[in-house]
Amino acid sequence: MAVFKEISPNASAGAKLTNWFENRFPTAFDAYRVHMSEYYAPKNFNFWYIFGSLALLVLVIQIVTGIFLVMHYKPDAALAFGSVEYIMRDVPWGWLIRYMHSTGASAFFIVVYLHMFRGLLYGSYRKPRELVWIFGCAIFLALMAEAFMGYLLPWGQMSYWGAQVIVNLFSAIPFVGPDLALLIRGDYVVGDATLNRFFSFHVIAVPLVLLGLVVAHLLALHDVGSNNPDGIEIKGPNAPRDEKGHPLDGIPFHPYYTVHDILGVCLFLMAFSAVIFFAPEAGGYFLEYNNFIPANPFQTPAHIAPVWYFTPFYSMLRAVTTEMVYALIACIVAAAGFGVIKGKLPSIFKGVIVVAAAVAIVLMLNIDAKFWGVVVMGGAVVILFFLPWLDQSPVKSIRYRPSWHKYMFGVFVFMFMVLGYLGIQPPGAWGAWAGQDLAQRVSQVFTLGYFGFFLLMPWWSRLGEPKPVPDRVNFAAH
Amino acid sequence: MKKIILSFIAALGLVAGVAHASGGALAWDKAPNRINDLPALQNGAKLFVNYCVGCHSAAFMRYNRLTDIGLTPQQIKDNLLFTTDKIGETMVAAIDPSQAKEWFGANPPDLTVIARSRAGHGGTGADYLYTFLRSFYRDDTKATGWNNLAFPNVAMPNPLWQLQGDRQPVFAEHESHGETVHVFKAWEQKAAGTMTTAQYDEAIGDLVGYLQWMGEPAQKTRIRVGVGVLIFLAFTTVLAWRLNAAFWKDVK
Numbered sequence: 001m002a003v004f005k006e007i008s009p010n011a012s013a014g015a016k017l018t019n020w021f022e023n024r025f026p027t028a029f030d031a032y033r034v035h036m037s038e039y040y041a042p043k044n045f046n047f048w049y050i051f052g053s054l055a056l057l058v059l060v061i062q063i064v065t066g067i068f069l070v071m072h073y074k075p076d077a078a079l080a081f082g083s084v085e086y087i088m089r090d091v092p093w094g095w096l097i098r099y100m101h102s103t104g105a106s107a108f109f110i111v112v113y114l115h116m117f118r119g120l121l122y123g124s125y126r127k128p129r130e131l132v133w134i135f136g137c138a139i140f141l142a143l144m145a146e147a148f149m150g151y152l153l154p155w156g157q158m159s160y161w162g163a164q165v166i167v168n169l170f171s172a173i174p175f176v177g178p179d180l181a182l183l184i185r186g187d188y189v190v191g192d193a194t195l196n197r198f199f200s201f202h203v204i205a206v207p208l209v210l211l212g213l214v215v216a217h218l219l220a221l222h223d224v225g226s227n228n229p230d231g232i233e234i235k236g237p238n239a240p241r242d243e244k245g246h247p248l249d250g251i252p253f254h255p256y257y258t259v260h261d262i263l264g265v266c267l268f269l270m271a272f273s274a275v276i277f278f279a280p281e282a283g284g285y286f287l288e289y290n291n292f293i294p295a296n297p298f299q300t301p302a303h304i305a306p307v308w309y310f311t312p313f314y315s316m317l318r319a320v321t322t323e324m325v326y327a328l329i330a331c332i333v334a335a336a337g338f339g340v341i342k343g344k345l346p347s348i349f350k351g352v353i354v355v356a357a358a359v360a361i362v363l364m365l366n367i368d369a370k371f372w373g374v375v376v377m378g379g380a381v382v383i384l385f386f387l388p389w390l391d392q393s394p395v396k397s398i399r400y401r402p403s404w405h406k407y408m409f410g411v412f413v414f415m416f417m418v419l420g421y422l423g424i425q426p427p428g429a430w431g432a433w434a435g436q437d438l439a440q441r442v443s444q445v446f447t448l449g450y451f452g453f454f455l456l457m458p459w460w461s462r463l464g465e466p467k468p469v470p471d472r473v474n475f476a477a478h
Numbered sequence: 479m480k481k482i483i484l485s486f487i488a489a490l491g492l493v494a495g496v497a498h499a500s501g502g503a504l505a506w507d508k509a510p511n512r513i514n515d516l517p518a519l520q521n522g523a524k525l526f527v528n529y530c531v532g533c534h535s536a537a538f539m540r541y542n543r544l545t546d547i548g549l550t551p552q553q554i555k556d557n558l559l560f561t562t563d564k565i566g567e568t569m570v571a572a573i574d575p576s577q578a579k580e581w582f583g584a585n586p587p588d589l590t591v592i593a594r595s596r597a598g599h600g601g602t603g604a605d606y607l608y609t610f611l612r613s614f615y616r617d618d619t620k621a622t623g624w625n626n627l628a629f630p631n632v633a634m635p636n637p638l639w640q641l642q643g644d645r646q647p648v649f650a651e652h653e654s655h656g657e658t659v660h661v662f663k664a665w666e667q668k669a670a671g672t673m674t675t676a677q678y679d680e681a682i683g684d685l686v687g688y689l690q691w692m693g694e695p696a697q698k699t700r701i702r703v704g705v706g707v708l709i710f711l712a713f714t715t716v717l718a719w720r721l722n723a724a725f726w727k728d729v730k
């Protein structure tokens with residue numbers, strides 16, 4: 001038990017009350033000090049460092065609005081669509097709650113994508129922050145599951161057919177696929193059983209996982225300390241400290257970064273409110289037009305596209321045709337050949353590489369391309385988990401990496417965005433070019449580019465002359 | 479480098495332009511914006527209950543919500559309640575859905591959010607409806623005797639034909655890739671209706687305005703509240719900015 005703190009009888013009533021609580025619940029007071037008032041964050045955070053706080057804010061918005069939506073929503077195939085319209089029309093301020101939730105879903109992905117890109121820019125996943133990054137990737141994965149299952153609930157045409165298409169993907173997995181898809185749906189087609197289990201996962205199971213992961217993400221972050229735009233360890237053994245041992249390049253999170261974040265939150269809320277109040281459909285990107293038609297299992301829409309935040313991955317899925325499988329086989333042959341000829345490995349490992357490559361090629365030739373599309377789509381997310389070990393640059397921050405690394409990141413972002421754009425478009429969106437479906441060819445090349453960026457990173461991130469890293473962070477007084 | 483990027487963007491634009499131009503569907507006319515015009519919305523509501531609710535429901539729309547467009551409960555009861563006698567009821571069609579399926583081959587869709595669901599690359603849902611309702615023509619090859627340029631082979635006959643009269647589309651012939659294609663040129667009035675073309679377009683504008691309003695009755699409130707929220711946030715942002723500056727001014 002902690003030491004019982006006595007307080008002077010002349011102290012103010014407020015101080016006495018605080019003392020009463022601190023003696024009975026010291027954990028809360030310690031947590032406040034460890035995570036807020038005495039958590040030293042680098043002084044030189046820039047604009048990119050707001051998105052973590054904003055993600056937390058959006059999570060809270062989603063949970064609170066979600067609680068109110070569940071009060072009126074009916075998870076029943078016959079009633080779901082009508083109950084959403086009931087919320088939009090008959091529930092006082094229901095339209096606002098619903099638009100906050102639907103806009104919040106897209107806002108969540110916007111801030112999370114920016115937050116992840118920040119990690120890439122400044123090497124925030126590098127030692128000793130690998131676990132912070134891995135928890136973050138797990139959050140991203142949980143968020144995708146949460147968004148996918150939540151999207152079924154309004155029970156519109158896009159909800160229904162989007163779920164149908166994605167659940168059917170699981171049936172492409174050899175041997176267990178059809179049974180797995182059946183298990184997910186609870187029926188042979190998406191139906192009432194699917195809606196009920198997705199509702200259950202969306203409102204309780206996945207949010208619990210998400211909250212747990214967010215706590216782990218933050219605790220791990222506060223254990224190792226935040227990275228910063230210079231990629232310098234402000235709490236390292238040689239980092240300069242004041243007489244109390246606080247890092248000179250750091251500043252208490254509270255109040256300095258709380259006031260910082262309040263400003264960021266205000267700016268974010270302005271953009272968020274502008275969408276909610278003036279363009280809640282966001283041109284069909286946040287609320288798809290087709291989803292205002294009730295789900296009809298007998299009428300497949302002409303064009304099924306997922307919501308924008310899934311489209312880069314959806315593009316990669318669609319890019320994997322039989323021809324693309326041959327291209328992937330060529331990549332495997334090239335990689336294995338390179339490993340055997342150039343790699344300085346014992347011959348037993350070289351043998352393993354050759355056998356593994358041969359097995360992979362045999363499987364790829366014998367299993368339908370659709371399955372490899374699913375593998376590529378899943379791999380595009382899974383590969384993010386390995387980023388801390390793929391990046392071998394001698395410095396963390398883009399500021400001190402060779403200038404051409406910026407172009408690598410630029411090209412990567414460009415490819416990701418074009419993949420996202422093409423994922424919204426119907427097949428053949430760019431017409432034919434030299435007899436080929438141009439959009440499909442572009443998405444195939446960019447899919448290879450996406451994986452090339454990561455898989456070749458151990459090689460290219462080491463190339464070039466890094467710039468000298470200063471001893472102290474760059475901070476200009478405001 | 480800049481040049482390369484610019485030329486690349488130009489090339490992308492060109493490709494996208496070609497892709498769009500190749501679609502041969504009827505271009506949608508721009509619907510007039512009547513969302514703030516209460517008399518127009520009321521006229522649209524009158525047309526809606528007279529010509530649409532016979533077959534189409536608006537099952538999520540309550541009659542008493544029409545008070546939002548300036549009608550009193552008594553006016554609604556006296557003039558607009560055809561399918562029910564309770565003003566708190568929703569607008570359910572008089573037709574039996576299974577009979578409708580038998581007669582037209584398709585169930586008349588619910589119209590509550592039709593203006594939201596029909597938006598697309600051609601324009602807003604209102605634009606589509608404005609075009610669709612003005613594109614019917616007689617076609618003896620169809621079971622109902624009607625067809626529609628904006629929705630070929632539509633199951634619905636023109637419910638407003640007495641107002642619009644009979645029209646036929648005139649097509650121009652174009653040579654394209656060695657084939658003759660028919661491109662819509664203009665309408666030819668075969669028999670007059672009770673309205674002139676200009677009056678009919680006005681009436682359809684009102685009806686579409688009503689459908690647009692019915693798709694989201696809270697939309698005017700939404701925008702009004704939104705202005706207030708943004709003004710409030712603008713003030714708060716200034717406060718937050720100064721607060722932040724006050725805390726950080728001594729950080730060296």
